[in-house]
Amino acid sequence: MPNRLTRSVLLLSTLAYTGVHSASVSSTPAQTFHGIGGSGAWWPNDLYHFPEATRQNLSNLLFSSSGLGLSSYRYNIGAGGASTTGPGDAQGVYFLQEASKRGVTHLTAFANSAPAKLTSGGASCNGRFVSGTGGAYGTFLADVIAHFRGQGVNIDLVSPMNEPDSSFGPSPCGQEGMQVLPNQRAEVVNGLYSALSSRGLASTVGILADESSNLNAASSEYSSWLPQVVDKVAAIVHHTYDFPSDSSYTSYVSNTKNSYPGKATWMSEVCCSLGNPDGSGKGWSGGYDPTIKNALMFAGLVFQSLVTAGEAHYDFWTLVSNQLGCSPLSNPSCPNVANSNGWNDGVIYYDPNYATNKNYVLYVKKQFWTYKHFGNFVKPGSQRRPIIGSDASKFTMAVSDANSYYILAMNPNAGDTSLTLTFPDAACANRAHRTSASEDFVQLSGAVRSGSNWVLALKGTSLTTYIFDRRNC
Numbered sequence: 001m002p003n004r005l006t007r008s009v010l011l012l013s014t015l016a017y018t019g020v021h022s023a024s025v026s027s028t029p030a031q032t033f034h035g036i037g038g039s040g041a042w043w044p045n046d047l048y049h050f051p052e053a054t055r056q057n058l059s060n061l062l063f064s065s066s067g068l069g070l071s072s073y074r075y076n077i078g079a080g081g082a083s084t085t086g087p088g089d090a091q092g093v094y095f096l097q098e099a100s101k102r103g104v105t106h107l108t109a110f111a112n113s114a115p116a117k118l119t120s121g122g123a124s125c126n127g128r129f130v131s132g133t134g135g136a137y138g139t140f141l142a143d144v145i146a147h148f149r150g151q152g153v154n155i156d157l158v159s160p161m162n163e164p165d166s167s168f169g170p171s172p173c174g175q176e177g178m179q180v181l182p183n184q185r186a187e188v189v190n191g192l193y194s195a196l197s198s199r200g201l202a203s204t205v206g207i208l209a210d211e212s213s214n215l216n217a218a219s220s221e222y223s224s225w226l227p228q229v230v231d232k233v234a235a236i237v238h239h240t241y242d243f244p245s246d247s248s249y250t251s252y253v254s255n256t257k258n259s260y261p262g263k264a265t266w267m268s269e270v271c272c273s274l275g276n277p278d279g280s281g282k283g284w285s286g287g288y289d290p291t292i293k294n295a296l297m298f299a300g301l302v303f304q305s306l307v308t309a310g311e312a313h314y315d316f317w318t319l320v321s322n323q324l325g326c327s328p329l330s331n332p333s334c335p336n337v338a339n340s341n342g343w344n345d346g347v348i349y350y351d352p353n354y355a356t357n358k359n360y361v362l363y364v365k366k367q368f369w370t371y372k373h374f375g376n377f378v379k380p381g382s383q384r385r386p387i388i389g390s391d392a393s394k395f396t397m398a399v400s401d402a403n404s405y406y407i408l409a410m411n412p413n414a415g416d417t418s419l420t421l422t423f424p425d426a427a428c429a430n431r432a433h434r435t436s437a438s439e440d441f442v443q444l445s446g447a448v449r450s451g452s453n454w455v456l457a458l459k460g461t462s463l464t465t466y467i468f469d470r471r472n473c
């Protein structure tokens, strides 16, 4: 029979082995969430040609709460190039309307280039914004938005320059693009703001800028344009193709807040990384990985923006992609296996040869299921509650609304652990949903009570959301 000392050593080693962690949900809210979403670029051109039942299924997978439950959708205003949709194009309009019908809260119109006739090369890529055309370009964008709003599609955000740091040349280009020099960006914002104002839309349609490709480029160029137009910008949006460390991301956010008080920064685009659940190995690259490994890596990026950087809005890039890197009709299991030919630029995939082989299957990657946790449980108007205590993980987030707490908790490691959580006020376990190698958002019973605390089991290599009702049990 072990003596007292041996028993406590045994107890300690049991704790270390099972990895018990404890933390508390703060009584003080952090940021209020704005939206979770992604872009319609440029899969609507293809998916529009799929059977109507599949187009409806896709719209439900993206925009309904039975699917991702996105609260943000970015519609691409084309500039007349071959690779994009435009306001006259039925393809992009179809999915914008489906998002609108399903009540997606925020609809952004974004453009990669001004209409070809306004750019330096007379094309929709490989050229530059022409100084002096800000009014004409702003009028074009405002007309498109007014047209949609007149039809009940309430676009409430507009981004006039997506990645102005590049022209996306040389021609032929892979996508539309227009370089806008830092000292030209204020003119673009001014032209758009006055066109929106003259249509009475300046207070209902917010301008997003400048969608620089990475945080370094963004922050080093703000001083050339942002001070001139900061009052006309609704939010300062950026991409994170530098895959920043936690410390460079947080210093970007605090520097930008200090220089431009009262303006939110948020994430409007990222994709295309391999890497591990804990974020090691991440970085811009090709390669397709449909497994839990990549799905958790991308979930970690969302946690980084929302928890570590404290931002209120997150958009992934293109949502739907044909970059499977394999041919599912000749190798039916290949959409479920990683390969180096494809790209991690979507959460749902389709056959690149659909037009000839008539394969209209939608291939759902594991990242779809992890992103669904954010789409379903991080709703506009809900608030983040910091999780405090030395065991708090940067991959765990508490969200509160009037009736519920949602605890999104990721375990990037192989071993099972648990988190003992203390709430600042009444909480009673409801249910949970878990995504792991073998589970897709499966419903489980809720957390287990332990005195005045709650124990949340965190299976190895999984993302679980525990839901609590804000009442006493």
Ligand SMILES: *[C@@H]1O[C@H](CO)[C@@H](O)[C@H](O)[C@H]1NC(C)=O
Pocket: 053, 057, 058, 361, 362, 363, 364
């Ligand atoms: C929608 O597509 C998904 C993914 O391919 C599939 O599992 C599901 O059965 C489809 N639903 C309908 C109603 O077609």
